Amino acid sequence: xxxxxxxxxxxxxxxxxxxxxxxxxxxxxxxxxxxxxxxxxxxxxxxxxxxxxxxxxxxxxxxxxxxxxxxxxxxxxxxxxxxxxxxxxxxxxxxxxxxxxxxxxxxxxxxxxxxxxxxxxxxxxxxxxxxxxxxxxxxxxxxxxxxxxxxxxxxxxxxxxxxxxxxxxxxxxxxxxxxxxxxxxxxxxxxxxxxxxxxxxxxxxxxxxxxxxxxxxxxxxxxxxxxxxxxxxxxxxxxxxxxxxxxxxxxxxxxxxxxxxxxxxxxxxxxxxxxxxxxxxxxxxxxxxxxxxxxxxxxxxxxxxxxxxxxxxxxxxxxxxxxxxxxxxxxxxxxxx
Amino acid sequence: xxxxxxxxxxxxxxxxxxxxxxxxxxxxxxxxxxxxxxxxxxxxxxxxxxxxxxxxxxxxxxxxxxxxxxxxxxxxxxxxxxxxxxxxxxxxxxxxxxxxxxxxxxxxxxxxxxxxxxxxxxxxxxxxxxxxxxxxxxxxxxxxxxxxxxxxxxxxxxxxxxxxxxxxxxxxxxxxxxxxxxxxxxxxxxxxxxxxxxxxxxxxxxxxxxxxxxxxxxxxxxxxxxxxxxxxxxxxxxxxxxxxxxxxxxxxxxxxxxxxxxxxxxxxxxxxxxxxxxxxxxxxxxxxxxxxxxxxxxxxxxxxxxxxxxxxxxxxxxxxxxxxxxxxxxxxxxxxxxxxxxxxxxxxxxxxxxxxxxxxxxxxxxxxxxxxxxxxxxxxxxxxxxxxxxxxxxxxxxxxxxxxxxxxxxxxxxxxxxxxxxxxxxxxxxxxxxxxxxxxxxxxxxxxxxxxxxxxxxxxxxxxxxxxxxx
Numbered sequence: 001x002x003x004x005x006x007x008x009x010x011x012x013x014x015x016x017x018x019x020x021x022x023x024x025x026x027x028x029x030x031x032x033x034x035x036x037x038x039x040x041x042x043x044x045x046x047x048x049x050x051x052x053x054x055x056x057x058x059x060x061x062x063x064x065x066x067x068x069x070x071x072x073x074x075x076x077x078x079x080x081x082x083x084x085x086x087x088x089x090x091x092x093x094x095x096x097x098x099x100x101x102x103x104x105x106x107x108x109x110x111x112x113x114x115x116x117x118x119x120x121x122x123x124x125x126x127x128x129x130x131x132x133x134x135x136x137x138x139x140x141x142x143x144x145x146x147x148x149x150x151x152x153x154x155x156x157x158x159x160x161x162x163x164x165x166x167x168x169x170x171x172x173x174x175x176x177x178x179x180x181x182x183x184x185x186x187x188x189x190x191x192x193x194x195x196x197x198x199x200x201x202x203x204x205x206x207x208x209x210x211x212x213x214x215x216x217x218x219x220x221x222x223x224x225x226x227x228x229x230x231x232x233x234x235x236x237x238x239x240x241x242x243x244x245x246x247x248x249x250x251x252x253x254x255x256x257x258x259x260x261x262x263x264x265x266x267x268x269x270x271x272x273x274x275x276x277x278x279x280x281x282x283x284x285x286x287x288x289x290x291x292x293x294x295x296x297x298x299x300x301x302x303x304x305x306x307x308x309x310x311x312x313x314x315x316x317x318x319x320x321x322x323x324x325x326x327x328x329x330x331x332x333x334x335x336x337x
Numbered sequence: 338x339x340x341x342x343x344x345x346x347x348x349x350x351x352x353x354x355x356x357x358x359x360x361x362x363x364x365x366x367x368x369x370x371x372x373x374x375x376x377x378x379x380x381x382x383x384x385x386x387x388x389x390x391x392x393x394x395x396x397x398x399x400x401x402x403x404x405x406x407x408x409x410x411x412x413x414x415x416x417x418x419x420x421x422x423x424x425x426x427x428x429x430x431x432x433x434x435x436x437x438x439x440x441x442x443x444x445x446x447x448x449x450x451x452x453x454x455x456x457x458x459x460x461x462x463x464x465x466x467x468x469x470x471x472x473x474x475x476x477x478x479x480x481x482x483x484x485x486x487x488x489x490x491x492x493x494x495x496x497x498x499x500x501x502x503x504x505x506x507x508x509x510x511x512x513x514x515x516x517x518x519x520x521x522x523x524x525x526x527x528x529x530x531x532x533x534x535x536x537x538x539x540x541x542x543x544x545x546x547x548x549x550x551x552x553x554x555x556x557x558x559x560x561x562x563x564x565x566x567x568x569x570x571x572x573x574x575x576x577x578x579x580x581x582x583x584x585x586x587x588x589x590x591x592x593x594x595x596x597x598x599x600x601x602x603x604x605x606x607x608x609x610x611x612x613x614x615x616x617x618x619x620x621x622x623x624x625x626x627x628x629x630x631x632x633x634x635x636x637x638x639x640x641x642x643x644x645x646x647x648x649x650x651x652x653x654x655x656x657x658x659x660x661x662x663x664x665x666x667x668x669x670x671x672x673x674x675x676x677x678x679x680x681x682x683x684x685x686x687x688x689x690x691x692x693x694x695x696x697x698x699x700x701x702x703x704x705x706x707x708x709x710x711x712x713x714x715x716x717x718x719x720x721x722x723x724x725x726x727x728x729x730x731x732x733x734x735x736x737x738x739x740x741x742x743x744x745x746x747x748x749x750x751x752x753x754x755x756x757x758x759x760x761x762x763x764x765x766x767x768x769x770x771x772x773x774x775x776x777x778x779x780x781x782x783x784x785x786x787x788x789x790x791x792x793x794x795x796x797x798x799x800x801x802x803x804x805x806x807x808x
Contacts, residue, residue, distance in 0.1 A: 056448025077425025084414030
């Protein structure tokens with residue numbers, strides 16, 4: 001097999017996995033956020049509408065998480081083999097949370113007598129899954145113990161003040177995305193309530209981003225060097241500046257009564273966070289331990305999958321876009337459920 | 338118990354629960370596609386109503402399949418990380434293809450299939466149904482290729498550090514020797530599982546109201562499947578067994594309970610109590626030379642026994658032996674019921690035979706039990722290896738402490754029994770309701786329209802789209 005000089009398939013695969021993670025956060029973030037907001041939405045038509053606004057799309061959104069996991073196994077098997085045991089507790093808890101919330105979509109309609117119970121399961125599952133995603137990221141960033149080709153730490157190594165902070169931050173972030181989604185897709189009392197939530201969670205998220213950023217710099221001299229040393233700092237300093245500007249634009253668009261734009265400004269905030277994350281860890285796949293090249297699958301695996309991804313990802317994006325288009329516009333009270 | 342035993346218990350528990358749902362949804366998606374095609378072709382309202390009736394059930398089954406499947410895709414790493422590191426370069430890409438070509442397809446079109454009935458045209462909606470049905474099959478294709486590669490690994494090169502690397506041809510990996518057999522056998526099993534579930538539901542309602550057109554149609558369709566597919570499945574199973582004999586003889590020895598080699602024709606042990614410690618089957622009821630006849634198509638052909646396999650390399654015989662008998666027994670019973678229904682159909686009494694209907698109700702869950710039993714045969718029969726003959730299960734496990742895995746196993750048991758237990762109750766409630774002439778679509782509140790619609794002629798053709806409420 002000959003690959004043109006200058007093309008590094010490992011970097012391409014890192015970009016594809018990165019893309020899957022971005023797609024996951026963009027797509028599943030808001031629907032998990034609606035679960036997080038569920039206790040703040042009164043039972044009855046408003047809850048039904050909130051649920052209906054995501055019922056046709058949540059399954060597709062969650063598939064990006066499967067691609068993230070499956071793609072990591074396929075493209076960086078060593079990273080998959082180290083990270084998943086290291087984050088055993090948060091990941092298993094996340095999966096159980098996703099089970100609870102996933103079945104609630106159908107079950108709450110099948111059993112009016114226990115609807116309040118399934119609504120609680122939806123809220124608990126969504127919040128737990130989100131918190132554990134954030135905590136897992138924190139646990140990974142603070143460094144995991146690796147000996148040879150395996151994880152060598154304990155079950156609770158991930159648990160720290162930092163991982164609690166990243167967990168809470170992600171809950172705030174997804175709640176913001178959920179509120180912005182409801183502002184876009186619903187009307188009346190639910191929309192008004194969503195705007196109020198969006199205002200609240202916007203500030204909270206900005207504070208959380210600041211706290212996580214500072215705490216990350218304190219985790220390891222390596223992280224600090226990537227952000228603060230010259231000449232990097234000329235480039236990296238743009239990220240916090242852009243974050244503040246984006247937040248301002250988010251609030252301006254919210255107060256002007258825009259329905260769609262705040263959602264995209266909130267997504268832009270997430271985009272900046274992920275860019276910041278990239279600056280912190282590049283070119284590692286297990287931060288401070290294993291680089292993407294050390295973890296990469298052999299060339300034959302990379303090429304075979306690249307053909308599949310190259311053909312399928314554009315097709316997937318096309319029909320996913322079509323599915324969103326079918327359910328465009330405001331969800332009415334009756335819903336399409 | 339060690340962390341290793343607990344990890345095996347956890348995988349067995351979660352995969353068994355998971356497998357029930359796709360075994361149903363693969364067949365159900367195809368059934369829905371046939372119903373919608375029939376409705377588009379004939380315009381007969383009974384098909385539209387049956388589509389809506391089974392769509393509500395499909396939504397619940399599919400949801401449970403998605404969430405339990407998500408767990409599986411992470412468990413390879415959380416609990417079997419050494420296996421993932423070693424075999425990842427070969428099986429990882431196949432699983433990535435499953436996500437890219439199947440999961441997205443199913444999930445992307447599921448929303449339109451469930452909720453888009455009144456939002457897109459009827460042909461486009463049919464395309465969505467076909468996409469979901471196609472997705473379930475493609476998913477089975479890839480994951481069974483992975484599983485088959487673990488059973489009969491080919492097309493790989495061994496790296497110096499013990500990792501499996503892909504060889505020059507992916508075709509040799511994907512189409513490994515047991516894959517075609519396992520794919521046919523498993524997909525037919527999924528179709529049979531659905532046929533007997535649908536047949537059981539239809540029969541249940543026929544026993545109460547033999548004139549219900551929905552019940553009549555679904556029962557008739559299910560019994561056609563039983564009569565045609567059950568015999569095909571026996572042939573496919575036979576071919577799969579012969580393939581297994583060629584590639585994994587120890588598994589067949591365990592299935593047959595053959596601890597001894599038989600140079601002049603091996604008997605078929607119908608029943609008995611395998612005693613692996615003493616390497617013999619107690620109280621065996623045997624038919625002389627029949628095993629050689631089935632497996633070699635020659636009554637005098639020699640067949641090796643587990644006396645040629647060191648104890649450390651033998652699968653757990655009793656589990657494989659009994660699970661195999663459960664699967665085969667149910668398969669024969671299915672074929673018997675199919676034949677019975679065919680005879681009564683030819684006599685024009687398919688819908689007027691309460692004993693057939695009672696038998697069909699009793700056999701409603703048979704497919705699920707048979708599928709699980711078959712899965713136990715093939716997976717337990719692969720032991721003590723994850724990659725057959727090359728990587729031992731005990732060397733595949735993650736470096737986790739026993740208490741960690743014990744707690745996660747307990748949490749899975751708690752959540753699965755509570756959540757999927759309730760889900761199964763909801764499925765039974767949906768199935769207990771007879772199909773209506775004006776079956777509601779997937780509305781928020783089930784049977785919302787059932788109480789408010791008048792009951793006109795039961796199978797009146799419906800002019801509207803498949804999802805429109807015709808009042």
